Amino acid sequence: xxxxxxxxxxxxxxxxxxxxxxxxxxxxxxxxxxxxxxxxxxxxxxxxxxxxxxxxxxxxxxxxxxxxxxxxxxxxxxxxxxxxxxxxxxxxxxxxxxxxxxxxxxxxxxxxxxxxxxxxxxxxxxxxxxxxxxxxxxxxxxxxxxxxxxxxxxxxxxxxxxxxxxxxxxxxxxxxxxxxxxxxxxxxxxxxxxxxxxxxxxxxxxxxxxxxxxxxxxxxxxxxxxxxxxxxxxxxxxxxxxxxxxxxxxxxxxxxxxxxxxxxxxxxxxxxxxxxxxxx
Ligand SMILES: [Zn+2]
Numbered sequence: 249x250x251x252x253x254x255x256x257x258x259x260x261x262x263x264x265x266x267x268x269x270x271x272x273x274x275x276x277x278x279x280x281x282x283x284x285x286x287x288x289x290x291x292x293x294x295x296x297x298x299x300x301x302x303x304x305x306x307x308x309x310x311x312x313x314x315x316x317x318x319x320x321x322x323x324x325x326x327x328x329x330x331x332x333x334x335x336x337x338x339x340x341x342x343x344x345x346x347x348x349x350x351x352x353x354x355x356x357x358x359x360x361x362x363x364x365x366x367x368x369x370x371x372x373x374x375x376x377x378x379x380x381x382x383x384x385x386x387x388x389x390x391x392x393x394x395x396x397x398x399x400x401x402x403x404x405x406x407x408x409x410x411x412x413x414x415x416x417x418x419x420x421x422x423x424x425x426x427x428x429x430x431x432x433x434x435x436x437x438x439x440x441x442x443x444x445x446x447x448x449x450x451x452x453x454x455x456x457x458x459x460x461x462x463x464x465x466x467x468x469x470x471x472x473x474x475x476x477x478x479x480x481x482x483x484x485x486x487x488x489x490x491x492x493x494x495x496x497x498x499x500x501x502x503x504x505x506x507x508x509x510x511x512x513x514x515x516x517x518x519x520x521x522x523x524x525x526x527x528x
């Protein structure tokens with residue numbers, strides 16, 4: 249319905265919008281059986297309002313989809329917030345960022361990462377940053393580890409479907425390889441998952457505390473066939489340097505020092521200096 253308060257009648261007999269000046273009516277074509285009868289048309293104000301509503305709707309749909317996928321991706325809610333924006337600028341982080349920036353090429357060429365290095369250097373953190381950056385672009389990612397996979401699969405009669413489901417995510421991240429049991433049964437599952445992923449042609453990211461040398465020179469035949477597949481699919485990226493956890497400890501120590509300093513206790517500060525700077 250045309251709101252007469254916001255319109256005026258033009259010389260051509262059509263109602264015009266007082267705000268944008270566009271007609272809010274139009275005549276049917278002269279050859280139409282309806283002749284000079286008029287029909288409603290959207291003026292710029294209404295079109296703009298519709299556009300804004302549509303944009304908000306699409307944004308909400310995007311947000312909901314991303315949040316749903318994020319919950320599926322991670323097993324720990326604290327990982328939802330591990331992203332590049334909050335990460336310290338290191339060369340490894342830069343490489344990880346580059347990976348997400350070139351995702352289409354990585355995907356096409358089935359390239360993943362093997363993030364390896366000592367415990368506590370932030371390998372899982374980097375993997376989460378990659379996952380979150382891709383999730384924000386509506387790419388499906390699953391991050392899990394073999395202890396969870398083995399536990400999940402144990403009671404299942406049809407283990408193939410579980411393995412196939414892992415192969416369907418656009419990116420699969422297997423965290424902490426090498427911490428799972430190494431029974432024949434467990435290694436069989438590890439191989440099945442990695443081999444299925446390999447055959448899916450989709451990228452895989454693995455994090456591990458195992459030294460790369462050990463992966464390359466493994467003599468146990470069960471493990472060797474797993475590691476060979478991983479080395480074929482994943483570009484090794486060493487994550488080392490200062491320990492990520494000890495950085496956090498250092499930062500906490502800094503905060504504590506400030507706290508005690510304001511409490512005018514230089515003695516306490518000395519005690520922290522002597523006892524507290526050990527890395528964890
Ligand atoms: Zn208008």
